Amino acid sequence: MANLASEFVGIKSPNPFWLASAPPTDKEYNVRRAYEAGWGGVVWKTLGEAGPPVVNVNGPRYGAIWGADRRLLGMNNIELITDRPLEVNLREIKAVKRDYPDRALVVSLMVPCEEEAWKAILPLVEETGADGIELNFGCPHGMAERGMGSAVGQVPEYIEMVTRWCKQSTRMPVIVKLTPNITNILYPAEAARRGGADAVSLINTLNSITSVDLELLAPQPTIDGKGTHGGYCGPAVKPIALNMVAEIARNPATAGLPISGIGGVTTWRDAAEFLVLGAGNVQVCTAAMTYGFRVVQEMMSGLSDWMDEKGHESIAAIVGRAVPNVTDWQHLNLNYVTKAKINQEACIKCGRCYAACEDTSHQAIAMSPGRVFEVKDEECVACNLCVNVCPVEDCITMVPLANGERDPRTGAVVGAGADWTTHPNNPSVRAAG
């Protein structure tokens, strides 16, 4: 069995699956049970400064979108940071860490954007024996209105400044949690690195309205007839998170900066994708909130089996392995030609490929009597839509043309690789010529 042990910014955990800062990690009771269920680490739900804690709404805090069988596809929340007293959280963190020394315990923090506030809380956290801190620059609702959370995360200069304050004031590793509610994830990531961050974690939730109550004409979750935007998470946000992780991993100014991958990790496969795109570990929330803590067992066994199958012996050996294959559009090979091919044996004759191609794409599928669907190579641009809409796995595949073959659509012969940077239609190539 592959060794799942993880070391992330010096913090060791028996596996790379951490619970993200969120309701599942808001108290000792939960965190103990999470460790017992097998989670490698937790990021304790965000602590605020001493004094009266924040208050939460007393109506619904979560909205959701579902598949037909109520499979939860995406969720949002309007919950704030912990609403428990700081001293209670600190006491519990200390007790848990004492009893589970082999598990990672990182404490998420969010205090006002003032140096004194950060300097006040850091020694208190350090005293618990926690392994590290995560700066919550991500929450897009509620706390942002008070100048915290994503209000900081959206201003790179603030990220750099607060990160620096923390690095100067604590021996603990500092992980900076980034908000995706920005135009380019590289600016906040670079700011975190400039501030001395040991790592970044991302993504926090996306600003969202999940649904509208068409009776009340109000966003959901609805509090006494009104709703507000909340943070979106779950399987639906994974593609956004994967891209942001990959962008940071391949950006020269941030390359090598450890990344804790967050965003819709639901299965071992999701986790593996984050890891190979450059995440050193993953954080999970929605999957645990949906199915309970036991899901980690599937994540561990699945990742381990895949690593065994591929001959990967450690987590470190797989982190970032796909990063070299993430590139810019301009470097994609324009001489790589594929054609959709429909396996007639596997085809169940639903005609979805035909409807999609005929109505919305390139009219490259022919329908013959007997509901036989075949690709017209002379029209097929290999867009892959037919593959995506086909309900039968592997029924339609994209088959590459070999070098020397002629593309019946363009008449061009498939040859050596060539990309946009050298393409004659590229204005800058023409200018250079």
Place this chain on the structure above:
Amino acid sequence: MANDTFSPGVVAARLPASAYRANFGDLHPPLDDHEARVAADRCYFCFDAPCTQACPTAIDVPLFIRQISTGTPLAAAQTILSQNILGGMCARVCPTETLCEQACVRETAEGRPVEIGRLQRHATDRAMAAGPQPFTRAAPTGKRVAVVGAGPAGLTAAHRLALLGHEVTLHDGRPKVGGLNEYGIAAYKAPDGFAQAEIDWLLGIGGIRVVAGQRLGEELALDDLRRDFDAVFLAIGLAGVNALEVEGEDRENVRDAVDFIAELRQTADLSGLPVGRDVIVIGGGMTAVDAAVQARLLGAQSVTIVYRRGPEEMGASAYERDLAASKGVRIITHAAPLRVLGNGAVREVEFAYTRPRGDGGLERTDQTFRLLADQVFKAIGQPLEGAPEGLALDGRKIAVSGPGRTSLAGVWAGGDCAAGSKDLTVSAVAQGRDAAMDIHAALMG
């Protein structure tokens, strides 16, 4: 001593009183909203969908299922009912396993089709619960149409003609309208008075005068109808019954399966309906299965269907045969009756095994066997009876061309009485609808 399933003879109350309600309750319970959405999610929304092509009434199945999946069952019902006003009954009685669900691509893919029938029922149940039938009549045309026979074909034609603004008089020979919906369908397929409720709902369109208890050739004459109405639609079904034509057929407790089924449907307290201990049903169609299964459900100890050809030639689908088997009905194929034995009442039936003859016919072999029987149901088909003089026939049914045009001007025919019909409720609906559209076109010139 109270009767039980072992009591000899044809007797009532073989089962505890509580058993009847359970036995004759819904064969397939309705889908609730969530179940319907889950079932609907399996639909692939096929292009030029095979299920729609397989439906005699060409219901846009993918559309109505999508409408269910988006929480609009009434819109789904509108999609169904605009093609098939008896969509509620068809959802219950259609042999979907040989129609839409057989064609479903998920049957091809996984051997488990989308539950189209149950989804159709979900939508139509919602529509019937929501209120009156949802169509509005066109302005009166001043035209009058006689519809003879208030089964599925006649009811459908009447509704469509009324919808188009014509004045319809709907005649039926029986005391209650509905035809086979009311008298011919197994009770567990449409329990709780569904047939009459659907008819009441359908008649809510208005413009349809119902005249029950008038039979063509008796109280009604076609010539009079042609004189008094602008058009006539004949949907008189198949009122005859075929005979076994074997020795002893007239013994007591040998009867037509259709009569047994009709009597059962009209019996309020099924514990009062007598049934044999050892029951034989002769035939291989839906009627045979309906009679056999219901005999078992009434408490018959042993029920055997005997069919003269092989299982693949039975009119009853594999699904219906499995249903019969699951209810404890034994099916013997390749056997034909020789003699009905007994002293007054039937005691035994002697059969001969059969084998195919070179010309496609059958012949009896020398091998015979006897089955105990204190009740025998004949389910070997129904011929047309009482077709008016002057109508050209095609074989044993009324000859029609196009959408139900007969050899007489101004007279259309559809449903089981018309040549080319498939003896299915849903086919009768299609014929009634299409004939009505043709009548409308003819009347409005």
